[in-house]
Amino acid sequence: MTAERAEASVAKVLSDTGERPWRSSDLHGGDEYSATYEDLTHALGDFLDRLAEARPDTELIESMTESLAGWARELGPLAVRERDRVFGRRTDLASRGQTMSPTIELAEISDDSASGTVYFGSYFLGGNGAVHGGAIPLMFDEILGRLANASGRPPQRTAYLHTDYRSITPVGRTLGVRAWLCSEDGRKRILRATIHDGETLCAEAEGLFVALKPGQP
């Protein structure tokens, strides 16, 4: 895809959705493949949000089902080993190249802290305008895991993740997110994170991350 086509494609996603995170590959000088793949994940995320909001008629449901089945048939033979995949494995992309959790746009990341924004679209709705209670720890695991694994530290896994829901986390708003390292003790690291809607604390979390021993899955 040319740079112009990539821009046009992003502009389309943005204009269709209103407030969407910008491509991190534009900010961080990623290659064209990364930018194009990130467009795909944004378009897929946008589709899921629109699907969650819509009440399509039977004809459109049947047509979309056939289209989706066609894409699955096309992708099926292209499956590669986990380590060769793009989905969820691109830490240079805001979305990490995945749509399982919402895109976190990090404005700042250092050895021991990270901050930025997160946007939960309608796909993540639990009810009555609030984000699903399971999607919030998912997002926390994402940002805490990224920070725990940053700065050349050995790979870590989440041993526990405790979430406190302080106020509803609204769908469809750009929220502030912050994570920081609290303590290190041998293989163990404790990290905390918060989500804010303006001045309102929506949720906070504490996670224990344990560095893996050589050969540990």
Ligand SMILES: CCCCCCCCCC(=O)SCCNC(=O)CCNC(=O)[C@H](O)C(C)(C)COP(=O)(O)OP(=O)(O)OC[C@H]1O[C@@H](n2cnc3c(N)ncnc32)[C@H](O)[C@@H]1OP(=O)(O)O
């Ligand atoms: C760059 C990529 C960006 C990725 C972003 C997304 C990141 C997502 C990260 C994840 O979600 S990983 C998937 C979810 N987690 C797991 O599947 C972990 C499953 N559990 C394990 O694999 C093991 O239990 C674990 C590696 C966490 C620890 O097992 P070990 O056998 O290596 O260690 P051990 O049990 O001896 O515990 C080491 C220390 O941690 C302590 N510990 C372990 N689990 C604990 C726990 N749950 N609560 C409190 N302490 C705990 C344990 O007491 C001990 O403390 P001490 O050294 O002081 O004695």
